[in-house]
Amino acid sequence: MIVGIVGLGLIGGSFAKAYKRHQDCTVLATDINQTILEFAKISGDVDGELNDETIGSLDLLLLTTYPQAASEYLNQKAPMIRSHTIVIDCLGVKREICKIGFTLAEQYGFTYIGGHPMAGTHNSGYKYANEELFDDQPMVIVASPGTSIDVLHHAQELLGPAGFGSYAYTTPEEHDRMIAFTSQLAHVVSNAYIKSPSAEKHKGFSAGSYKDLTRVAWLKADMWSELFLANRDYLSNEIQGLIDRLTEYREAIDDQDQDRLIELLREGCRRKREIDGR
Numbered sequence: 001m002i003v004g005i006v007g008l009g010l011i012g013g014s015f016a017k018a019y020k021r022h023q024d025c026t027v028l029a030t031d032i033n034q035t036i037l038e039f040a041k042i043s044g045d046v047d048g049e050l051n052d053e054t055i056g057s058l059d060l061l062l063l064t065t066y067p068q069a070a071s072e073y074l075n076q077k078a079p080m081i082r083s084h085t086i087v088i089d090c091l092g093v094k095r096e097i098c099k100i101g102f103t104l105a106e107q108y109g110f111t112y113i114g115g116h117p118m119a120g121t122h123n124s125g126y127k128y129a130n131e132e133l134f135d136d137q138p139m140v141i142v143a144s145p146g147t148s149i150d151v152l153h154h155a156q157e158l159l160g161p162a163g164f165g166s167y168a169y170t171t172p173e174e175h176d177r178m179i180a181f182t183s184q185l186a187h188v189v190s191n192a193y194i195k196s197p198s199a200e201k202h203k204g205f206s207a208g209s210y211k212d213l214t215r216v217a218w219l220k221a222d223m224w225s226e227l228f229l230a231n232r233d234y235l236s237n238e239i240q241g242l243i244d245r246l247t248e249y250r251e252a253i254d255d256q257d258q259d260r261l262i263e264l265l266r267e268g269c270r271r272k273r274e275i276d277g278r
Contacts, residue, residue: 001022001024001025002028002058003015003025004027004030004060004062005062005064006030006063006070006073007030008031008033008046008064009124010121011117011120012029012129013125013129014133015162016029017130018133018134018162019161019162021161028049028054029049030050031126052077055077055081056081056082061087062089063090063091064090066222074100078104081108081110082110083109083110086155086158087101087110089112092227093176093179095173095230096230097114098144099172113147114141114142114175116139117133117139117162119134124223132163137165138165139162139166140170140175141155141170142172179231181238184238185238185239186216187217188239190214190215191217193217194214248264249264
């Protein structure tokens with residue numbers, strides 16, 4: 001199998017390392033930072049450069065860059081992608097990139113699938129890449145309406161060396177709506193929470209709750225700003241909903257309404273049990 005990877009950050013680098021666990025996988029890659037590409041080659045994670053001469057040899061092409069860079073790459077390289085190649089983007093938003101990908105795939109005859117590996121850390125960059133990052137983790141798949149079961153099965157086979165534990169299938173719209181809640185809102189809340197003046201004096205007063213809530217405040221601002229703006233409608237709606245719910249708690253506390261506060265807290269506990277099945 002020949003795999004091409006566009007972008008050797010945390011996700012792209014982890015894919016490269018995961019595929020190189022298998023002797024029958026050849027990994028070609030490209031990155032805007034030539035030093036990182038050369039280091040990946042020296043490290044044995046990448047076999048060669050992904051360029052105009054080698055792109056036609058790929059069985060699988062993974063786009064692991066920022067949204068704008070992925071769109072630009074697709075528009076530039078689509079005429080060079082062969083019909084036997086399956087292209088999968090690994091971006092955190094799907095509506096814009098899938099619209100471009102589906103259109104170009106139909107025009108040039110290759111297969112395009114949206115993908116979102118549900119794995120990662122608060123760290124970014126190739127130096128944090130890990131061959132086990134995707135092991136037993138979920139992979140979300142977004143395919144065009146006309147994609148056959150056989151093609152989806154083949155895509156799973158090509159993704160097999162990465163080690164995913166399960167696959168979920170959805171639409172671009174549903175993906176972005178859910179990700180606004182499960183991922184993007186959490187990053188906004190964490191990033192805003194740490195801005196409290198009290199945070200400067202937290203040492204000695206904080207434990208697990210503080211660590212859990214602030215973990216993803218440490219983010220790559222340029223990347224996440226692209227993701228937030230590409231999903232601005234769904235994310236803005238989630239933020240407003242949270243503001244409304246927080247206002248209920250604040251009002252109950254300001255009014256010293258313990259009965260109302262107990263009701264709100266019990267409701268949250270009940271929702272957690274219902275959703276997580278505990």
